[in-house]
Ligand code: SF4
Ligand code: SF4
């Protein structure tokens with residue numbers, strides 16, 4: 225067992241292999257305040273990658289309603305239950321055990337193993353509210369109201385310390401040096417399903433036709449060409465941006481992902497306490513139950529929400545949010561100057577520029593020149 | 603290191619003492635509860651391969667020639683070396699018989715397993731057994747799957763593979779009869795210009811030729827040079843057939859005695875063998891297995 229640095233937990237953790245950070249680390253940031261659960265991302269992934277035999281039930285990208293939804297069934301509750309109560313210190317250091325640290329000697333990772341039925345309700349709990357009961361009508365007239373839910377889109381997190389990789393006795397899973405994408409070698413996998421058991425996020429899936437396990441491939445063929453993944457570029461809500469994250473000690477303020485995660489600290493990893501250093505990051509929903517959010521995102525979630533609420537006063541952050549969803553290309557750098565947000569490639573080539581505030585034109589509905597009435601259809 | 607095997611033995615002994623009649627004199631040996639279908643067998647520390655006058659190229663668990671080989675029992679333990687491993691041993695006793703006809707050698711392996719598991723669906727695992735032989739009969743390789751440059755030759759039978767051999771590889775409709783699938787985008791066989799490669803593009807294991815993804819004969823031949831190195835080889839006509847009845851498996855694995863570039867057993871010669879058993883019903887697969895931690899010496903009758 226090695227000791228490795230986990231910046232998300234503010235301490236060193238145990239892991240079966242040495243720390244070996246890739247040259248670049250694939251990452252996605254999701255703004256949960258904007259997801260509408262249209263599942264376009266889910267279908268973009270499905271039609272691109274998993275339309276084959278044995279993949280019928282697979283959603284490498286899925287969107288579930290929290291707190292009731294979960295694919296596979298109650299994956300989060302079941303792994304948290306296994307781990308039991310753990311605590312954070314007041315300054316954000318994790319005092320509890322990670323899944324590797326809590327594993328009995330006979331296991332690499334503490335886990336629960338899903339059965340096939342668990343995978344068969346991908347949309348369970350959709351749009352179900354949590355919170356207190358509504359006494360009378362018109363609760364929407366009063367904000368904030370006590371009903372909440374939010375949508376949680378999920379892909380594989382291409383973890384820095386993947387549980388799937390740790391658990392594979394055949395060493396058939398590897399993390400790419402060039403971009404940190406975690407892949408299962410489809411020529412070596414024997415379908416033991418250890419990764420399916422071990423991944424707490426349940427993003428490794430067994431294919432009963434090919435008898436191997438499969439998982440989100442981070443859309444590496446696109447990423448290799450500087451293009452963001454399918455589930456990102458097809459997002460209707462423009463809630464997602466994929467890029468490369470640096471650890472905090474080498475973060476760059478002009479890197480969009482570093483900016484959101486390290487500089488502004490408004491995007492947080494989910495269930496970081498499991499100890500994998502997952503690389504999907506969420507801007508937490510501002511309206512959901514704070515205790516629930518703390519369980520999912522850790523104690524820093526409350527400050528993150530405060531900072532997010534203050535974003536309209538920050539022209540740089542507002543500019544970056546405008547760049548999200550405005551190009552298929554991977555943004556390595558961005559800048560906001562004179563009301564224009566510009567994103568560029570690794571070598572500085574400009575990829576896209578957008579106004580931070582769109583100009584507003586006002587005109588009368590009746591066009592006297594043409595003698596017609598025009599509707600505004602945005 | 604605490605051995606999980608010890609826990610199980612102590613637990614077993616405690617149970618036996620609760621059940622045994624008070625005043626029963628013999629405390630030295632705990633009776634082993636044999637499954638109804640399991641043959642009676644004495645513990646052995648080496649195995650003799652009897653010569654029979656029969657054609658052993660095809661496996662037959664019920665053949666009369668098995669009477670030529672006295673059943674011997676060996677004790678397995680939970681794989682102790684690498685995690686993930688079983689916390690407790692699931693298959694403690696493996697009963698062995700072995701015969702040869704000069705060309706083929708066949709082993710009949712029996713063990714208690716309360717449920718028969720053929721795998722297939724998600725989270726399901728297959729009952730299985732493996733025999734391991736050294737490449738080098740004089741200087742035996744490390745018993746745990748061989749060593750670097752010191753290979754072992756493994757014959758791996760799975761109930762799942764036998765199902766393939768007897769009934770064909772199950773398709774999705776037989777694994778999940780109630781599932782409805784509108785179409786597989788790449789499976790329009792009559793599409794003009796559609797090629798096999800295109801159709802298999804969405805079956806990664808198949809497209810890449812992973813042996814795991816194809817229809818199996820009952821037995822996989824594997825060469826290994828240490829942990830995490832095992833690789834399926836082209837077979838040499840080895841075969842297997844198992845019968846599960848009354849809570850126990852009886853599985854015959856037959857192989858050629860001489861395999862070029864592999865392990866070889868010669869009539870009148872000596873070699874060694876080791877074993878592993880998986881109980882699919884206990885979610886055992888891969889490194890989660892019961893095994894024999896030694897090489898069992900083999901004497902092949904002339
Ligand atoms: S496409 Fe975007 S908005 Fe729609 S469900 Fe997916 S993440 Fe949410
Ligand atoms: S999310 Fe799961 S499948 Fe993906 S890298 Fe992490 S442990 Fe592996």
Ligand code: SF4
Nearest residue numbers: 269285440443453455
């Ligand atoms: S990154 Fe690609 S493979 Fe992974 S969930 Fe998104 S679309 Fe699917």
